[in-house]
Amino acid sequence: MFIMEAEKLTEFLRQENRRLCDYALEQELEAGTGSRKELRERMAQTLAVMERSVEKARREPVRSVSGLTGGNACLYENYRKAGKSILGEAVSKAVAMALSCSELNASMQCIVACPTAGSCGIVPAVLLSCAETFGLDREQVIDGLFTASAVGILIGSRATLAGAEGGCQAECGSAAAMGAAAVVEMLGGTPEMAFHAAAMALKNVLGLTCDPVAGLVEIPCIKRNASGAVNALLSADLALAGVKSYIPFDEVVDAMYAIGKAMPSEVRETAKGGLAVSPTGQRMRKTAEAAQTGGEKAGRRADPEKNTGTDGKMSDG
Numbered sequence: 001m002f003i004m005e006a007e008k009l010t011e012f013l014r015q016e017n018r019r020l021c022d023y024a025l026e027q028e029l030e031a032g033t034g035s036r037k038e039l040r041e042r043m044a045q046t047l048a049v050m051e052r053s054v055e056k057a058r059r060e061p062v063r064s065v066s067g068l069t070g071g072n073a074c075l076y077e078n079y080r081k082a083g084k085s086i087l088g089e090a091v092s093k094a095v096a097m098a099l100s101c102s103e104l105n106a107s108m109q110c111i112v113a114c115p116t117a118g119s120c121g122i123v124p125a126v127l128l129s130c131a132e133t134f135g136l137d138r139e140q141v142i143d144g145l146f147t148a149s150a151v152g153i154l155i156g157s158r159a160t161l162a163g164a165e166g167g168c169q170a171e172c173g174s175a176a177a178m179g180a181a182a183v184v185e186m187l188g189g190t191p192e193m194a195f196h197a198a199a200m201a202l203k204n205v206l207g208l209t210c211d212p213v214a215g216l217v218e219i220p221c222i223k224r225n226a227s228g229a230v231n232a233l234l235s236a237d238l239a240l241a242g243v244k245s246y247i248p249f250d251e252v253v254d255a256m257y258a259i260g261k262a263m264p265s266e267v268r269e270t271a272k273g274g275l276a277v278s279p280t281g282q283r284m285r286k287t288a289e290a291a292q293t294g295g296e297k298a299g300r301r302a303d304p305e306k307n308t309g310t311d312g313k314m315s316d317g
């Protein structure tokens with residue numbers, strides 16, 4: 001049985017001198033879902049999808065199906081490659097990778113939902129950016145994915161991973177927590193440090209609403225993935241430096257769930273509140289609906305390459 005409390009799990013792993021990633025893999029073995037070799041191969045296939053999705057939209061602009069968003073991963077990649085980013089190599093690369101994954105999701109291309117499609121960019125971005133920056137091999141990244149999965153299981157069992165139930169804190173917040181913990185273990189941190197990182201990442205976005213424009217996983221989702229990647233790396237860095245979360249992981253997850261349940265339904269993926277009902281958000285919804293029904297007139301559709309809405313104002317996403 002998976003130990004569903006981080007506090008007890010941390011103590012168990014400390015006594016056994018084991019890592020979170022090994023524990024997650026062993027739990028899968030106990031569940032009988034495959035041999036150790038098969039489970040790692042399955043995770044390697046998952047990683048291969050992630051490796052493609054963090055690259056593609058950085059190399060060439062990818063437009064969303066709605067036409068509302070796209071091209072920002074490429075734009076940002078060119079900017080950071082020119083040495084202009086204020087974030088440094090590991091973080092700026094993670095930002096570009098997260099944008100790439102999320103733009104591919106919005107264009108209905110293959111991504112790994114981890115834990116959800118809306119938050120698909122964060123885990124691959126932070127793991128693969130760190131792997132490239134620190135020269136880690138694929139086996140170490142696969143270990144990181146097992147660590148991330150353990151944290152996801154704990155959040156999902158104690159609370160929720162769904163924006164419709166807990167707001168974006170439950171999606172992008174959970175993804176950041178998973179990524180932060182994984183990076184900590186990949187870089188030699190203990191399970192205790194990994195849970196401190198996860199707690200800090202989730203705390204940083206408590207109360208974050210789910211308010212997608214037109215109900216599409218684009219605006220503000222794509223940029224929230226970039227933000228979530230930075231949050232994950234920051235939290236991992238703090239934990240690796242020895243900084244601890246004053247509020248333990250389990251209590252942070254419980255708080256996230258309570259906040260999610262207290263949120264009005266308007267900001268839980270219904271597109272009836274927040275950014276979705278802002279004047280620009282509503283104009284963009286009409287644009288997306290017109291595009292969907294084929295009724296849009298020439299020139300009315302948002303131009304992602306110019307990153308503008310129908311009225312020429314800057315768009316989000």
Ligand code: SF4
Pocket residue numbers: 118119162163164167168169171172209210211212216217218220221224269
């Ligand atoms: S805003 Fe909502 S749909 Fe978008 S990523 Fe966050 S939880 Fe998912």
